[in-house]
Each structure stands twice: as structure tokens, then as C-alpha cells.
Amino acid sequence: MTSHDKISRREFFARTAKAGLSVAAVAGAAKLLYETDVTKMFSTSDSIKGLKDFSVSPISGQTMAVVTSANRTASVSKAIELLGGIDRFVKPGEKVLIKPNIGFSRPPRICATSHPDIISEITRLCYEHAKAKKVYITDNPINDPISCFEISQIAAAAEKSGAEIILPKKNLFKPVTLEGGKLIHNWPFLYEPIAGVDKVIGVAIVKDHARSGASMTMKNWYGLLGGGRNMFHTNINTIITELATLIKPTLVILDATEIMVSNGPTGGSTSDLKRTNMMIASCDQLAADSFGASLLDFKPEQLPYLVKAQELKIGTTDYQSLKPIFANMEG
């Protein structure tokens, strides 16, 4: 610095004060503009009204199948076969989204998450039998997504079978509104993965749930919500039925090979599990859940979201009326 560049002490303080004021102004403006409620960032006009219908044409007597087996790979394959085979649900060149429940970073043996063997097998069926163009897997877990996908071994299953995992990045969420809904209104939803596919397959497990009584295929869609979704816990029955109204899946798989009978939805020990050796495939998510509820010793009327779903004609709680196909692979 030359003597020419020198500034007076007065000028130094003046410049420092101006710089300080500038920083304070920017920080103040940022504070004013910062919106903690993400839903307010979306204008109502941006909101997507509903989702497309992913279901397939019903075939009488081929709506629900229940297969008894301890082997998940074999039972899920058989259950789908009994409903007409994967090519009834997925056509050549189609893109498929599998939505497992990967809410927690728990290993498969705890059965708090969908089992990787089921994901691998459905992916294989989609590619090898249905000649699907691409199979994607997504979920918005409660715990850290990468850790959840890895520890649940869904990441390894996807890699092995050629499915692509879509992590729940911010830019994939869009505000979605369920017309006539009370809760899903302009709410951040993991929309992009579902918008880009032709078919949606939900893969859930039968679990005890502290809030809703049971977590099965309909509750599984909760994993597509973003934002501060825990606020829905006080309206858990309504949010489950609204999600089941919003999402009309191609097929749901309900794994009841080992069911979590206590301390759900997280569990934590194999002591929370009971082996029932069943796999349910269903075009009617309500029927699948009603059957799953019976394994947890619930009647449909004991789970309010099943009753609400029946009233909304999402499906039927009277799964016997669908004449489910039962098969036993254990001899």
C-alpha cells in the first residue's frame, strides 16, 4: 500500500460501518424472505391435481392371491403368477416404479422394511417376463435415505437386478392436491418418479404401528410425502385413506412371511416378529390390508382407516368376496 492509497481513520470507520450495515441488510432481508413452511412456497396454481390411474383392468377371480411359503422369492413369484402373471400388469417397453417401505435404516431381518428378495424378484419378472424398459425404486425414508437404502439391502437388490434407485432429492417433489381431500392440499409429494412411469407396484410388510394400529400397503404410500409430514400423525387414518385414494396402483404386494406383531413400526428385535409364511398379491389394496390386519388379530372395523377406505370405495374389506386364490408351496 502506498502513501497515496492510505485512508484516514475516519474513512476506515465509515467504510466499516457501511460494510456492516450492508451485511446486516442482506441478513435481515434473508431472514424476512426465508420460509420455514415449505408448502407456502408453492402457489395453489402450481399444485398438481391428482395422479394418473395406474391400475389394470379387473379380471374376476384374479384380484387377490395368497401364497404360503417361507421363501419370499418363490412366494411373490407364485402370487403374481396366480393373478395372471407379470405380463398382465406390465407391458413390453413400459417403465415401472416399485415403491417399497424403506422408512428406517434397519436390516432386513428386523422386517421393519420391505425385503430385498421381493424387490429383486419383481424387478427380474418385470425385465425378463414383461420386457419392461426400466424399473425404478423410490421412497422418501424417515431416516437418512442413503443409509436406509443400504442397510435395508434394497440398494444391493436393485444393483443386482438392474433396477435404478431414485433418491428423494428436493427437485423431485412437487405440490400435489387431492381433489376433495382434507389433508393432501398443495402438499410436497415425491412426484417426478411416479409421473414418469407407466405402472406402480407397492411392496409393503405387515407391521404393528403405534399410531394407526397396523402399517401395510395403504400406509406404505406415506413414504411419498415430503415436507413436515409428521403433522399428519394426529390424522393418521385420514391421511392413509387420502393417499390410498390418490394412488391407484397397478399391483400391491404385502409380505407376511414374518410380521411385526409388537413395537412397530420400528421394531428393533426379531422378538417382535411372528412367522406366518404368507405373501399376498392384490389389485385391491384395501382387500390386501384387510387380510393383513387379520394376521395381526384385527377385524377391519378395528382399524378406522380400513373402514374409511371402504366408505370411499377404494376397495373392499370383505376380501373373501373377491374369491382370493390360495396356494400352499410348503407341500
Added chain:
Amino acid sequence: MPTSRKQSIVSFFVIIVLISIAVAIGIKQQRYSTEDTVLKTNLFIEKLIPTTDIENYSPSNLYEKIDGKADLYLNNGFVSLQWRRYADTSTPDNWAEIYLFELGNPENAFAVYSMQRRTESSPLDWAQFGYATSDAIYAAAGKYYIEAPISSDDSALLNTASAAVKNLISSLSAGKAEIPYINLFPKENLQTQTFKFISADAFGSDLKNVFAADYKINEKTITAYITKDATGEIFDSYSKFLTDNGGTELKIDSKIPQCKAVDLFGTTEIVFRSGQYFAGVRGTAPINDFKQTAEKLFESLSKQK
């Protein structure tokens, strides 16, 4: 260049500010409770090392870790949760996790411990309240509730986790929890591992702060329970709850002066008062077994007066 008086004042002011910041940081560090730092220590004595940072959860974000399970803790005075995963350096697939819940007081810690108790388990001989399943250790110590799930059914790994939880409880200086209600239950036929503290909505009713335990009599289970009822209000309201919900009153000959027996869709329940307590027995068993269990509980409570 010699310093001016103004420069000296500004420099002095800056130093004062820096010292104040340092002091504030020091005070803040002092305020960290034991559980903020205990997971930083080597709980697993070099058998397993931390593979994650410590995750901290408060009442506002507990759901981010345990979702639907959060209510159980939030309804029982939840203060904080610290979580960390540890793994074997040579075999990373062998891991253990520590969940350290602070619940504010021993009753709350015992409530969440007892309400999640797994039936297929064995007690930990070194813990006041603790048990092991094939793949996890669970314990309540003072105001803390601890879970340590492991990656498999490996017994060596389970022993390592058990030692770590013991080490953790010792580091926390949690002390012994006084749960005086436990001593009110008669010992004969008592299934001690079934002790449960139900903080709210007990038996589908408005009953709160209920202590319950099971008795096994001739292969039938009878649940006995106790709560404080200084005014008799709870006895009246719970009796009304039973009859309002379809219960029919049974006539029984009992030594208990103020008692009521109700049949509720095949389940029998006898409720009574003894001093400052409201108590009852419930389940499906022969009526004489109910009467005897109720009378023994009444006698035990009577001695507390």
C-alpha cells in the same frame, strides 16, 4: 508506527469481545449434560468403533428417527435421544447401535421400558431393569432408557453390546430407580418380568399412571393393576366406564368392602379401593382365581396405610 489512543481502545474492545465469546462457549460447554458426551467415549472398549456421528433428537424432531413410535416417548416426558452406530473394524457387517433416551425421571424411563418389553427375552443379571433378546439389549437406568440392537444373532456380539450398555449406565451414573409400586404386588404367582407402567389410556379407558403385572394361576393369566386414587373419583369413573361399555355387574361374595365385579364380553374385572389406591384384576380365568388375586392385592395395599 506508534499506536494512537483510539487504536488502543478499539484493540482493547476487540479483545474483550473475543474473551466474552470464549467465556460464553465455555459456559455453554459446561451446560452440556453427561449424555451429550457419553457416546463420544469408547463404550465398546475397542471391540467396535464409531462409524457414524452422534445424532441428536429433541421432542420437535424425534419422529425423524422413529416416526410412529415417537408418541410413546413424547407421552412419557421425552427430553432427548442420542444415537450412534458402532462397527467391528475387521468385519463391518458386525455392528451395534446405541439409542440413549432421556425421559426426565425414572418413572417415565420405566414406562417406555416396560411398555415395549419383549416376551422372548432373558433378564440382565447386572441391571436393575434390563433384558436381552437374541439380537438386542434393552435397559432402563434412572431417567434413561437404552436400546442396543445388533446386526445379527451373534452371541459374542450380543455380549459385547451388553458390556457396552453396562459401561454406558455406569458412565451416566444413573443410579437405582425407586419404583415403590413394584413392592405392592403380592409375590405369589407373580410374573415379575411383566411389570408395566402405563402412563395413559390404560385398558382402552382414561386410566392414567397405572402399574400392572400379570399373575399366572393354573395356566391362566390375570392382570393386576394399581393406581393412586385419593378421592375415590377414579374408582367411580372406571366402574362407570366398564358398565357404559357393555359390562354387566356380577354378584360376588368378597372380603373386600368396596369392590365391584364386572363381566365385559367374557372378560372378568374386579375393581376396588384400598386407602389411597384404586386397584383391580382383569382377564379370563375362573371367578375364584380372580377373587383370590384381588383379595391378596387388597391385603397388600391395606398394609400400606
